[in-house]
Amino acid sequence: MEPRTNYIWSEKPAGRLVRPAGFAICAMAALLATTPTQAATASSSSAAAESSEFASGPQWVTSDQRAAIHLLALLQSAELDGLEPGRFDVRSLARLLQSANDGNWKDADRANAAFNRALVDYVTAVRSAPSPEWVIVDRSAVPPVPSASALLAQAAAAPSLERWVDTMPFMHQGYAELRRALAMAREGGDAKSEALLRVNLNRMRFLPADGRYVLVNTAAQQLYMYDGDRPVDSMKVVVGKPVNPTPMMAAMIRFTAVNPYWNVPVDLAAERIAPHVVKEGTGYLEKLGYVVLSDWSDQATPVDPASVDWGGVADGRVKIRVRQEPGPHNSMGRMKFMFPNPQGVYLHDTPDKELLNEAARLFSGGCVRLEDAPRLAQWLYGAPLQIQTTQPEQPIYLDRPVPVYLAYLTAVPSDGQIVYYNDIYGTDRSEMAAAGDGRVADN
Secondary structure, three states: OOOOOOEOOOOOOOEOOOOOHHHHHHHHHHHHOOOHHHHHHHHHHHHHHOOHHHHOOOOOOOOOOHHHHHHHHHHHOHHHHOOOHHHHOHHHHHHHHHHHHOOOOHHHHHHHHHHHHHHHHHHHHHHHOOOOOOEEOOHHHOOOOOOHHHHHHHHHHOOOHHHHHHHOOOOOOOHHHHHHHHHHHHHOOOHHHHHHHHHHHHHHOOOOOOOEEEEEEOOOOEEEEEEOOOEEEEEEEEEEOOOOOOOOEEEEEEEEEEOOOEEEOHHHHHHHHHHHHHHHOOHHHHHHOEEEEOOOOOOOOEOOHHHOOHHHHHOOOOOOEEEEOOOOOOOOOOEEEEOOOOOOOOEEOOOOHHHHHOOOOEEEOOOEEEOOHHHHHHHHHOOOOOOOOOOOOEEEEEEEEEEEEEEOOOEEEEOOEEEEOOOOOOHHHHHHHHOOOHHHHOO
């Protein structure tokens, strides 16, 4: 198995890209090179755009107009976000801005309203674009599209509207940097970086811009606790093996199950348990707290393990239910954080701490094993989680559920550079090939 590495492609480093002001001004000049008919269309479009909803908000018509020029550049490059730039009528916006700048101040209000409408339309489109990779367990975990009034108020309150546009605070804090890296890769003809950055930008687009949530980057095998727009803590995790990948998922952590059972998946019972029973006898089960049950219902009863064909279990011919009781050997440890989902995936404690020292932490059947489960519990509940019962599977509910996102991010901004992680599940290669980038996917 290829170990995980963090590296930066040095041949064309993808990092922070700030376009000089002259570039945007030249781009706007090109947009203005249109026919009088288009100019007339711009005027009528702007008049239609003006409304009380968009009349208030940030002021785009200023002495230097740099913020407006940067917004035009953002809209013109909307293809980077998977959007059609033509939907924003950038030429009309540029002409209206130019008219106001030429002294036609009666157009200033219409220009401001039109730019505000374009901003709201763009943010709504970016935040609403489908992300088919994600398994949506809870609709409440889907980051909401900001209302027009909230978005415009945030922009108007920004100390620098130009910087506000460039940093895109209505998206996850890494989105703008990843987007700039994608633009630079495309301009530089770096097809490999462009294809990889594009699939990662699509994944990151789904993440919240702010709030309190848990993010697990399965590619990095790392968990982050966010409060606001930045992580406040992090820890190492173990994620699914390539044959049992941890899915991309958005859900809500609703409670913690303390003293958990572990219901062993059938394939893991065959792989991890049956061979030991064949070799050591049924004493192996008792030593580690395993119990064989009659079925998968809540009314299941214990079965004499001596009556089971363990050789058949090991080679897959016999399917049985094995449950591990709470205790020091339980693979769930003392607690598991529950966001009920059909895939049976959750975050949990682990007694196998040595696996967390591995460079590539790909050992689970799909769940996420935590380096320090009590520390996550303290962050979630605001105080250390007191386990005062020995009863199994006891739920401790959160006062307010916390969103959790299991993401597969193989390109992540960090300190002005893009850090790349190994494509441990082959997902990048598959997606780039499906998008027609098979040539670069195999490089």
